[in-house]
Amino acid sequence: MAIDALSSKKAGALALIATAAVSLTSIPAVAHPEGQADPQSAPVRAGVQITPDAPKLPQGLSARAWTVADADSGDVLAAKDAHRKLAPASTLKTLFAVTVLPKFSAGAVRQVSAGDLEGVGAGSSLVGIRKGKRYKVADLWQGVFLRSGNDAVHVLASMNGGWDATAREMQQTARKLGARDTTVKSPDGYDAPGQVSSAHDLTIFARAGLADEDFARYCSTARAQFPGPKGTTEIENTNRLLVGSHGLSRYPGIIGVKNGYTTNAGNTLIAAARRGDRTLVVTVLNPQSNALNAVYTEARSLLDWGFSSAKKARPVDSLHIVHAQHAAYAHGAGPGAVNAGATDIGGRGGSWYSAVAPWAYGAGSAALAAGIVLVLRLRGRGRTTPPGGTS
Template identity: 60%
Template sequence: MTIRFSARTVVSCSALCAAGALALAPGPAAALGGADTAGGSRVGTVSAPTAPAADPAEPPPSTLHRPGIQVRPRPGAPAVPPHLSARSWLVADADSGEVLAAHNAHLGLPPASTLKTLFALTVLPALPPAARHTVTEADLAGIGSGSSLVGVRPGHTYQVSDLWRGVFLNSGNDAVRVLAGMNGGWHSTITQMQAKAQALGARDTRVVSPDGYDMPGQVSSAYDLAVFGRAGLRNTDFVRYSATVHAKFPSGGQEYEIQNTNRLLTGADGVAPYPGLIGIKNGYTSGAGSTLVAAARRGGHTLVVTVMNPRRGGGLAVYEEARSLLDWGFGAAGRVEPVGSLLPRPVSRPAPGPTAARPDAAPPAGPQAGPGGTAAPRA
């Protein structure tokens, strides 16, 4: 069941933007792995630094498919925060796409409202922000029990931009329903979202409900959510909405204030706001626990982190663990070798010759398993 948020403090709307680039210099690396601790993270011993690869242009092989913590520290690199309890997490350079460290990166887990990042990537380009729509009862049919709502009402006319603020700030499943209907319908949007995930190389994600509501079989991963977050940073509308702290939402001839539920952005509930935070999206359901995709910029570097389902520290732990990962990432920039990349993997093709597949050969039957073992439906 999804928890409903509501906040109506009168403050002005603000937005941040992200840009910049970071290049990590090549160097020796060491891998970290081992047994599970009581907190759920795998720790182990760091092997001696290895010599650089013969070809400095060739990146080291990805280890993101392995369970446990994956990191390749250089001498002088800070240690990964030891207190993390999330079932899965990842920190990456948002400009280059290089993954600096991760824990169970491809583990398939319920994403809660962080799946709205993929919904926004899919639907934002299709609907002009100034377009207007008068909501009907049919537009709001099928909203899950206990969903978070922004207060969309039948018979009222809304601009698309109003609905997007309802999605990003209040995580409104009612706003998602209306936008999906304008985009061609609920099931068409599911198909489009699945195709978008595949195109981005996010192969752990299976979309069943575009708003992130808990549904059987709906999963994503820390890796895929970081891919979505990084892609969102390249869309100015996505960045503007995700960075908005407060806004006014229409209600007939009146307006009321809504507040972003991302505590790292707002500083609500005793969570200190993170300096340089851009936004992106938080979520919670009873099945997923707390989830968060966050991005921040400091010293010319932009990082994106994903935290899924912390198992200690209560409902606000997701923000503090994300804070620790952002601090570590900024301190580790240039001091670790990447353990993988958020960039789509190239599709391997058979070499020409007698062993190459015939052009008329039938494709393999059934969905193909993604990196985390989740069957990825064909787009």
């Protein structure tokens, strides 16, 4: 998948601290049929859903589909063709992470075989995984989230039982999360016949991921050290709203999540940000504008609109019930379960998620009145490696 962003060099930059807090509360059930807005409050014009009393939407929105959702309540504040099935590009890696991340402890080590790297698509974005080298699982996830490395996805999928098995499990996870628009063919998001998702479903995946501290940490990391042929090298996140590059400033309160690009999908982006006590998730798919950075500028304008409109715009839809649980629990697997082929040298058994997930999962737990606030303190370094190819 072709990455929409190239890394820029910023030698000697000060460490960045990204602080993100996601408050997790039970989500009220959808009061209208799945995928439809309340016809009394959400007129649809040219595929756009917005309540009559909501502030006017930003000008210049050209994306084929988009959503603005409150991460805490699950309310969709506005949307355009939210259930339109489109190629997702690397934003599908959010579902991959929700499915696979809880299975392997961050300190587990994988010695990469030739078989692990078989089938990486031509032109894929690569973080630089080398056959025969040993990598910690944490390094592989940094490669997935920061560089959108399809090579890292292939290694993790091999650990998870193989490419096809992982695709099937991702499909099951999507259904368990209530995401009905998604068909998984290639776990890394690489263009494949029949592979689709929607702005609605991708927002669900991001929201489910942000409930896990490791997902939230990885998706909001601007820069990290990655094992290279000679020691370590610094990699920079390709999300331009997160790092502030290519003529864009870092978005205030940005948490991160995932961007992507393929020929079929165009530019895609899921962006989460927090201001005060409110966290919003905006998903933008395939802007038709030829403007530079269109996917980022449209996401920025929708985030701005969402924060200014959150107390004025009534919901037009609701995301399905997603609690502070990692999707693997729906498959009976707990965090820290290490697959054969990986050596456990540091588990996740003591994590916040381990304590929360068993009681947090389950439709109908609307009695959960108190939210759980997750505060992340992240540091990034200021130098980057040369840009990779595609994602």
